[in-house]
Amino acid sequence: MENLKTYKFDEAFEASLDYFGGDELAARVWVNKYAMKDGLGNIYEKSPVDMHWRIANEIARIEKKYKNPLSAQDVFDLLDHFRYIVPAGSPMTGIGNNHQVASLSNCFVIGLDGDADSYGAILRIDEEQVQLMKRRGGVGHDLSHIRPKGSPVNNSALTSTGLVPFMERYSNSTREVAQDGRRGALMLSVSIKHPDSEAFIDAKMTEGKVTGANVSVKLDDEFMRDAVEDKPYIQQFPTNGKNPLIKKSISAKTLWQKIVHNAWKSAEPGVLFWDTIIRESLPDCYADLGFRTVSTNPCGEIPLCPYDSCRLLSINLYSYVVNPFTKDAYFDYELFKKHVALAQRMMDDIVDLELEKIEQIKNKIKHDPQSEEVKGTEYHLWEKIYNKSGMGRRTGVGITAEGDMIAAMGLCYGTDKATDFSVNVHKTLALSAYGSSVQMAKERGAFEIYDAKREENNPFVKRIKEADPKLYEDMTKYGRRNIACLTIAPTGTTSLMTQTTSGIEPVFMPVYKRRRKVNPNDTDVHVDFIDEVGDSYEEYIVYHRKFLTWMTINGYDTNKKYTQEEIDDLVAKSPYFKATANDVDWLMKVRMQGAIQKWVDHSISVTINLPNNVDEALVNRLYVEAWKSGCKGCTVYRDGSRSGVMVSVDKKKEEKKAVTINPDSMPCKPPQVTEVRPQELDCDVVRFQNNKEKWVAFVGLLNGYPYEIFTGLQDDDEGIVLPKTTTKGRIIKRTNEDGSHRYDFQFENKRGYKTTVEGLSEKFNPEYWNYAKLISGVLRYRMPIDHVIKLVGSLQLASESINTWKNGVERALKKYVIDGTEAEGQKCPVCGHESLVYQEGCLICKNCGASRCG
Known part of the structure; x- marks a missing residue:
């Protein structure tokens, strides 16, 4: 590295605090997670300015390989202050960072061709999963190829144990990797057609089981129709075989009710509407060439074929609202289209940067002291990823701050008007991104297996043809640079630095202090941690910059201390009123997701947050509506349904540090003192x-x-x-x-x-x-x-x-x-604050998000 200057934590924190306008949380998140560091923890960047120049210089270096290159200043202006374009965590951390050998991809899917139902294949997948996770990748793979319980096997066991023991194996491997600050995230999926799918669906209902994985079940249209109409459904193994070895008839409605019940009770399984995914998938037009989709990444927004990967980048929608929170507010479509085209171009440059990173990883493995026998699997894994990444050049351009954009436009989240506006924004995004990919194909060359004939009946391509015939004509003539381009992913801690919510979630009202991810293993679909606010508005305005902007524009004094009654009045007047998770019409939200999905070639990661008192019938309606609306997947979270995921508190707190806990929600109730021990x-x-x-x-x-x-x-x-x-x-x-x-x-x-x-x-x-x-x-x-x-x-x-x-x-x-208990007297080893709480046996810092288990 040219710049070998290092900074102490306090130096970087103070500079970042100034950069973020006094927001301590954003400053600590950046220094802890995204500032360039080496393996010893030495910090090489003082503030996000240094990081954004690092990224801009690297992208500009790649741009020089092609016609009409962007300059480093062009790229920096798009990144600065996270205003327009926000790379996801892996690209933000890894681009230009030669101190650590890691991939730039956020998402991977793995899986072996041919008959993978053997211990050798199962162990190979286990090792590949671990090798990817240690490089900061989230991994997904499917278990539909494993023979069901009781099937004959040709070893001393005589019969197969089925899916569940291997779910535990893969889950345990994830938890093993996710120690000491490393990251592990896993998605396990299975076809509903598999005879063991019910056991798969039930596996996480046992406390302490499969805690290191998200699980989703792949539902085909036939099963959904049979469940709705109460008809029998045929399960078989192999699931896609014409002459199955095992075949049985089940009640689709009964199994569907179990899925709904488990989701209501524990927030899992998620559902993947598999026929919709395959039907809409552009990469699956090339299934016979290695691009057959088999599973998704841990958050579900990237359906992938084996050994493909994806890098993510988000466009901050709020920044394109001119005159926000006023009657003159409008969306700057022209600037938006320009920036989307540049974002797609930057994402393609990041594919080149990723291929360089994979070469570095392969070179490191070559020079590792272990024998070829030991390191052969890892090296071959990265060879497969390199080939698939270069062949398809898949990208993941997405968005953040949708809820803020809607509020700033004076629209109410979840209404028909807001949905129509949002769909138009996503349609514009899709056409602009695909236009950019076609232009790059003209200048740089199309992805190597592009074939217009293969894609002509794809529903997504047909929408592009109808909306922009000239774009379709150019695409058939020049091809496309990227096999698929778009997604909507949870933005996690990066959303704290943009002061926005993530994905298409609505903004939380300022009666909540902050919203952020806290799962210690970083494996769950974006979840919420809610603190109770203090007595003054000053205490939490920094966490809601957009709400503060609305107050300023409308002449409210942001330095005044407000009573709770005054705060409630402000809330009722704001554009965020009736836009909280509990206020939104959930069916409208699902329909909005389905409508937006039509213009997203990959998928959308969104969790429907529900209050605790909803019944299973609502979850049933939401899942069925998601299928009918064209969603590719759906996950629900009912408040309190999973220990340690969302912690609600009583708004009527009397003491600032008191924790009000409903005894009925305790995992174990303290008994009265029992002097005589029971036998x-x-x-x-x-x-x-x-x-x-x-x-x-x-x-x-x-x-x-x-x-x-x-x-x-x-x-x-x-x-x-x-x-x-x-x-x-x-x-x-x-x-x-x-x-x-x-x-x-x-x-x-x-x-x-x-x-x-x-x-x-x-x-x-x-x-x-x-x-x-x-x-x-x-x-x-x-x-x-x-x-x-x-x-x-x-x-x-x-x-x-x-x-x-x-x-x-x-x-x-x-x-x-009890989850939420404060660890009094203990300080966070990362930020030094006395702000640790217990969550699922781990200590979580409410200030910076650091976690320590064991």
Whole structure:
């Protein structure tokens, strides 16, 4: 690198704070996630200005290879202050960054050709998934090729275990990669035609299972018709075979009701309307040449063929509203069309940059010290991705700030008028992007397998032909530079830097403080974390720049402290009124998504956020309407349906730091103090490592609340030997003949037979036993779990072995902390703020979004 100057965190933070006009959250997000760093954490950029020049210079370097090149200044002006064009996280982090060897692609799909139903194929996919995730890629793959449970196999098992164990394998691999700041994100899909699809749909309903993956089921039109009309539906394996080995008739309505129920209860599975995806897909016009779509990326907005990938970029729609929030507001279509064409051009340049990155990755693998046998899979994987990326030159131009754009135009989100306006914007975007791709084909050459004849009956191409006959004529003459161009993806933390919402979600009202992604593994479709506001408007105006703009334009004093009544009056007058997640007509939102989908060649990632009190019938109507409206997929989230996804709070908070929790929503209810231990207690089994030794913790539960804890060695002559699948059981207190007591652990195996491990206490080192008794004592007397964890963490123990054991005990207890509990006295190791809360056993920073698990 030419510029080897490094900056301290505080230097970069202060410069970025000035860049973002005093917005601490945006400044910290940029420094933590997007400033150029090396593997040691050294920071090489002082503010987003440096980052945008880095990107602009690299794109300008590629532009010089082609006719009529853009200058670095041209590109910088589009990127500056995230005003017009916003690259997604992987391009923003990786372009021009030679300190780290990583891909620029956000999304990958993998899958093997031919018969992939073998342990060799399953393990190959597992390794490829991990190799991509370690390079910052989200991965999707389909499981429809795995034979159903009970099928004969040619090995010692005799019959197949079916899909679910492999879902857990792939999920665990994702969680393994997503440690210590690395990223892992996974989408698993299966055809509804597969005989194991019901087990797939149910897999995540068991607490703690498949926690490292999003799951979506691929629904064909026949199944949807049969479900709506209550007709039988035929499942088979292979799912697309003419002479299936297995065939069975099921009630489509019954299975559909299960999908709806599970989505209502746990926000999964998502649904992919597969016939719509394939019917509309331009790449599938080249299915026989390797572009057959098999699954989607983790957020669902990019249906992909195996070993293709996509880079993402968003256009900030709000910036094209002139005179926002006034009666004279209008959308600058001419500037928008110009910038869309340039965005498509920049995306094509980023394909070239990605091909360079893949060459760097391949070169690194070549020079790694491991043997060819060890590194061969990884090298061959990147060869396949390189070939597919260069062959199709797929891009992902999308949008952000749709909700802000609609509000700034004085329209109400979810109305017919707003939908019609939005559809016109997306139609303009599609025609401009495709016009740019055709122009690049004329100047740079079409993607190598372009064939107008193959595409002539594609519905998306027919819409282009009808809307712009000249564009269609030029496309058939010169071809197109990119096999597909458009998507609408969740913008995640980049939306915090543009001060907008993501995708086509409406803006949240200023009765909420901030909206951002908090899932520790970054795997879920864009979700919300909601803080309660303080007493003054000043406290949260920075999180709603667009609302502040509306106030300023309309003559309101933004420095005044407003009462809650005054805030409510302001809200009612604003263009955001009745545009919150709970106010929007959800059916209208689905119809809006379907209408916009007609002008998006890939797909749209959007979650329909619903209040807690909606019934399953509404989820059913939304899913059916999504199918009928032409959506390619749909996901719903009902408030409180998934622990740790969306945390709502009581608006009537009396103390600033108090957390109001509905006892009915607690994962475990604190019991009254029970002096006399019941003879039997339910028990959770938690495994951990202590000095590279495998240990197990038995957490006795009284009414779901931890009452006692035992720990011991696994797999030792004198230790505790348990099947790996054992996660629950009972601890039974026994009285020996001499009047002494012992504790036994009892569990049931898969066949329902009970096994008892006698004398847990005898399997402990006495020192560990005494510390466990201390911890069990404070649990028994109902000390809050977070305080127990703090107490355990503060113990000053004699040996290093006991200290690592202590850390394992902490991990075992964290899963019982109520989500949203503040970790008092603990500071975030990234931003230094005392703003940590527990979420699903992990500590999440409310200030900067950093997470720490384990």
